[in-house]
Amino acid sequence: MPVKHQNGTDIWRRRTTKQSVAHSAMWLTGLAIFAVCWQQISNATTWFFVWDAPRIASDIWTRATPPRWEYISQLxxxxxxxxxxxxxxxxxxxxxxxxxxxxxxxxxxxxxxxxxxxxxxxxxxxxxxxxxxxxxxxxxxxxxxxxxxxxxxxxxxxxxxxxxxxxxxxxxxxxxxxxxxxxxxxxxxxxxxxxxxxxxxxxxxxxxxxxxxxxxxxxxxxxxxxxxxxxxxxxxxxxxxxxxxxxxxxxxxxxxxxxxxxxxxxxxxxx
Structure with missing residues (x-):
C-alpha cells in the first residue's frame, strides 16, 4: 500500500506499521514456543544414542542383507x-x-x-x-x-x-x-x-x-x-x-x- 514520504512522494510498502509489528510479534511468539518445546524434547532425549544411531543403523543393515529368501515360503x-x-x-x-x-x-x-x-x-x-x-x-x-x-x-x-x-x-x-x-x-x-x-x-x-x-x-x-x-x-x-x-x-x-x-x-x- 502507498505511504507518504517526507518529500511528498508515495512509497509502496507491503504492510502498514501496525501490520508489521503484529507480524513480527507473531514470529517472535512462534520462535519462543519452538524454543520451549525444543528444550523439553532435548531434556527428554538421550543424545548419546542419537549420535550413535548411524553406527547402529549400519550394523543392522549389514546383518539384514542379503534377505533370507528361503523364508518367503512362510509368508x-x-x-x-x-x-x-x-x-x-x-x-x-x-x-x-x-x-x-x-x-x-x-x-x-x-x-x-x-x-x-x-x-x-x-x-x-x-x-x-x-x-x-x-x-x-x-x-x-x-x-x-x-x-x-x-x-x-x-x-x-x-x-x-x-x-x-x-x-x-x-x-x-x-x-x-x-x-x-x-x-x-x-x-x-x-x-x-x-x-x-x-x-x-x-x-x-x-x-x-x-x-x-x-x-x-x-x-x-x-x-x-x-x-x-x-x-x-x-x-x-x-x-x-x-x-x-x-x-x-x-x-x-x-x-x-x-x-x-x-x-x-x-x-x-x-x-
Missing part, C-alpha cells in the same frame, strides 16, 4: 491374512458408514437436532482412535487373531468413509431431488433415484481409497497380535532375525505398491 499365509483383514474390514466399514453418512448429512438426516449430532459423534469417535489402539482394545476383549484385526480396521474406517460420503451427499444437485419429489415419490424412492445415483462415483472412489489405506494399516496390526504379516515381523524382530525382517519389509513394500497400482487403476476407471 504366503500371513500376507493373505493381511489382504483379508484390509478387504473384509473395508467392506464392513462401508456397510456401517453408509447409514451413518445419510444420518449425518444435513439434507437427508431425519432430525438435525437429535440424530445428526449422534451420527457426527460416531464419525469423530471412530476417526479419532488409531487402528492399533482399536486392535489392542479388541485383543483384550475377543482375543488375538485375524478377527480382531478385521474389526479394528472396520471401526477405524467407519468415520473416514462416513465423513467423505456425507459431504458428498450434502453437495448433490438439489434440482434432481426436487424433480423426483414432485412426481409424488416416497422418501425411499427419492433416495434411490435422486440421491444414490449422484453419490455412487464418490462412494466407489472412497471405497477404493480406503481399501488402499487399510492395506498399509493392516500390515502393522500383527505387531500387537492382530494377525497378518505384522505378526511375522514382530516374531522376527523379537529374535533379532534381521535377514527375515528385511525380507518381510520387502514383501510389505511390494504388497503396498501393488495395492496402490490397483487402487489408482480402479479410481481412474471410475472417475
Amino acid at each position: 504366503g499365509r500371513p500376507i493373505w491374512d493381511t489382504l483379508n483383514i484390509a478387504t473384509l474390514g473395508t467392506l464392513i466399514s462401508l456397510c456401517l458408514a453408509v447409514p451413518v453418512a445419510f444420518l449425518a448429512a444435513s439434507n437427508t438426516t431425519p432430525s438435525r437436532l437429535f440424530i445428526r449430532p449422534i451420527a457426527l459423534l460416531i464419525i469423530v469417535a471412530t476417526r479419532s482412535i488409531n487402528s492399533l489402539i482399536w486392535a489392542l482394545l479388541l485383543i483384550a476383549i475377543i482375543g488375538p487373531g485375524v478377527f480382531a484385526g478385521v474389526i479394528a480396521i472396520a471401526i477405524r474406517s467407519i468415520g473416514f468413509c462416513a465423513k467423505l460420503l456425507y459431504e458428498a451427499i450434502e453437495e448433490i444437485d438439489a434440482v434432481q431431488v426436487e424433480a423426483i419429489t414432485a412426481t409424488g415419490a416416497s422418501r425411499w424412492q427419492v433416495m434411490a433415484y435422486g440421491i444414490v445415483p449422484q453419490i455412487m462415483p464418490a462412494f466407489a472412489g472412497i471405497a477404493v481409497f480406503r481399501w488402499d489405506i487399510n492395506i498399509r494399516e493392516s500390515t502393522v496390526l500383527g505387531l500387537v497380535g492382530a494377525g497378518g504379516i505384522g505378526l511375522q515381523l514382530s516374531s522376527s524382530l523379537n529374535v533379532l532375525a534381521w535377514p527375515q525382517v528385511s525380507l518381510i519389509l520387502l514383501v510389505i513394500l511390494v504388497a503396498v505398491v501393488i495395492s496402490e497400482w490397483v487402487s489408482a487403476k480402479v479410481r481412474g476407471a471410475i472417475i
Whole structure:
C-alpha cells in the first residue's frame, strides 16, 4: 500500500506499521514456543544414542542383507491374512458408514437436532482412535487373531468413509431431488433415484481409497497380535532375525505398491 514520504512522494510498502509489528510479534511468539518445546524434547532425549544411531543403523543393515529368501515360503499365509483383514474390514466399514453418512448429512438426516449430532459423534469417535489402539482394545476383549484385526480396521474406517460420503451427499444437485419429489415419490424412492445415483462415483472412489489405506494399516496390526504379516515381523524382530525382517519389509513394500497400482487403476476407471 502507498505511504507518504517526507518529500511528498508515495512509497509502496507491503504492510502498514501496525501490520508489521503484529507480524513480527507473531514470529517472535512462534520462535519462543519452538524454543520451549525444543528444550523439553532435548531434556527428554538421550543424545548419546542419537549420535550413535548411524553406527547402529549400519550394523543392522549389514546383518539384514542379503534377505533370507528361503523364508518367503512362510509368508504366503500371513500376507493373505493381511489382504483379508484390509478387504473384509473395508467392506464392513462401508456397510456401517453408509447409514451413518445419510444420518449425518444435513439434507437427508431425519432430525438435525437429535440424530445428526449422534451420527457426527460416531464419525469423530471412530476417526479419532488409531487402528492399533482399536486392535489392542479388541485383543483384550475377543482375543488375538485375524478377527480382531478385521474389526479394528472396520471401526477405524467407519468415520473416514462416513465423513467423505456425507459431504458428498450434502453437495448433490438439489434440482434432481426436487424433480423426483414432485412426481409424488416416497422418501425411499427419492433416495434411490435422486440421491444414490449422484453419490455412487464418490462412494466407489472412497471405497477404493480406503481399501488402499487399510492395506498399509493392516500390515502393522500383527505387531500387537492382530494377525497378518505384522505378526511375522514382530516374531522376527523379537529374535533379532534381521535377514527375515528385511525380507518381510520387502514383501510389505511390494504388497503396498501393488495395492496402490490397483487402487489408482480402479479410481481412474471410475472417475
